[in-house]
Amino acid sequence: MFKGLGGLGDMAGMMKKAQEMQTKMGEMQEELHNIMVVGEAGAGLVKATASAKGDLKSLDIDPSIFNSDDKEVVEDLILAAVKDAQAKAAERAQAEMAQLTEGLGLPKDMKLPF
Template sequence: MMKGLGRLGDMAKIMKQAQEMQGKMAEMQDELARITVEGESGAGLVRATATCKGELTGLDIDPSIFDPNEKEVVEDLILAAIKDAQAKASDRSQQEMAKLTEGLNLPEGMKLPF
């Protein structure tokens, strides 16, 4: 009869761990909104800044690239810088989440948040 209580204790422990993880996940989401990364293109002529949640927060364009005949090149550089910033934001976000989930023994390839 006491064996059943042992399993309830294990379940309570698991529930407590899940609640703690939920709190840590919320904190991590807030932290990811504050961490910024910078992407660039054209050897730094165009720089884009984004949060690790993927929100674009800044764009810096060197005035030397403003040639009316090079409009398409400038557009391509801007897009490349934004994509670079977004890729870096995604990578950093995954790194931060990996720190949080260390020791959880999650199945390979499983990402959080679910």
């Protein structure tokens, strides 16, 4: 297409890839809001659901853990479930990003900002 223009042909191809990537990144950002992950603590007694963007969406606590003597334990379980959900959200977002970059021919381990 740009034969005879030296490296400009490659530059045009790179610009096209960059535009494709920008479009796909925008689409992926929207998808991450809809992908849900569940973090658990206390063998499933506390469950935190978050989007792949890391936004906490819901918290499910088994009523059997409510005992005034165990307040600190319950708080620790809630915190652990939320952290687990956030970690899973980050892993899922990274997996989605890896899939996107691989599809565009970029290195699999390339880290891109969200």
